Amino acid sequence: MSIDRRDFLVKLGIGAVGVGVINCLGGCKKSAADAPTNVNFTIDLGASSNAALLTAGGSIYQNNIIIARTSTNTFLAVYQSCPHEGVRVDYELGNNDFYCNAHGSRFSSSGALVSGPAKSGLKQYSVTQSGNILTIKG
Numbered sequence: 001m002s003i004d005r006r007d008f009l010v011k012l013g014i015g016a017v018g019v020g021v022i023n024c025l026g027g028c029k030k031s032a033a034d035a036p037t038n039v040n041f042t043i044d045l046g047a048s049s050n051a052a053l054l055t056a057g058g059s060i061y062q063n064n065i066i067i068a069r070t071s072t073n074t075f076l077a078v079y080q081s082c083p084h085e086g087v088r089v090d091y092e093l094g095n096n097d098f099y100c101n102a103h104g105s106r107f108s109s110s111g112a113l114v115s116g117p118a119k120s121g122l123k124q125y126s127v128t129q130s131g132n133i134l135t136i137k138g
Contacts, residue, residue: 035079035123036064037138043067045132053134057093065125065136070096070109077125077136078111084118098122 041063043050052058053075059068066080068091080088082100089098089107097114098107106114111122125138 034081039063039065039125039136039138041136043134043136045134057091059091061088063136066091066098067127067134067136068098073129075127075129075134076109077127077138078107078122079125081122082118083120083122084116089122 043062045053050060052060053067053069056069056071059066061080064080065077066089067075067077069075078098082089082105084103084105087100087102089100092099096109103117105116105118107122108114111124113121125136128135
């Protein structure tokens with residue numbers, strides 16, 4: 001059995017479109033539902049690995065959560081993955097929000113969606129401080 005050139009190109013094009021649709025749907029599946037639950041861990045601000053949290057605007061990633069220092073005694077913690085395509089978000093002190101550098105989604109300091117292309121916000125976790133120890137729960 002032989003296939004002519006035109007039929008081959010049509011079938012090739014349909015296959016390529018199918019692969020593209022499947023990849024897009026698979027890549028757009030991150031959501032707050034994927035965020036860790038039953039979170040309960042501590043961070044020692046005296047540890048050198050956490051030095052970024054000694055300055056306002058600093059942040060670290062731990063257990064799939066971004067922890068950011070916003071001021072002298074204020075810390076935020078949200079799920080680190082943008083719900084659009086799962087890229088890690090960054091904290092921006094100047095805007096006091098979280099930003100995805102990949103496609104521009106922006107989230108408030110509480111993790112609420114400010115602008116897309118993401119369709120939902122980031123899960124927020126509570127942060128309490130006792131001396132040099134932060135406790136992240138949620």
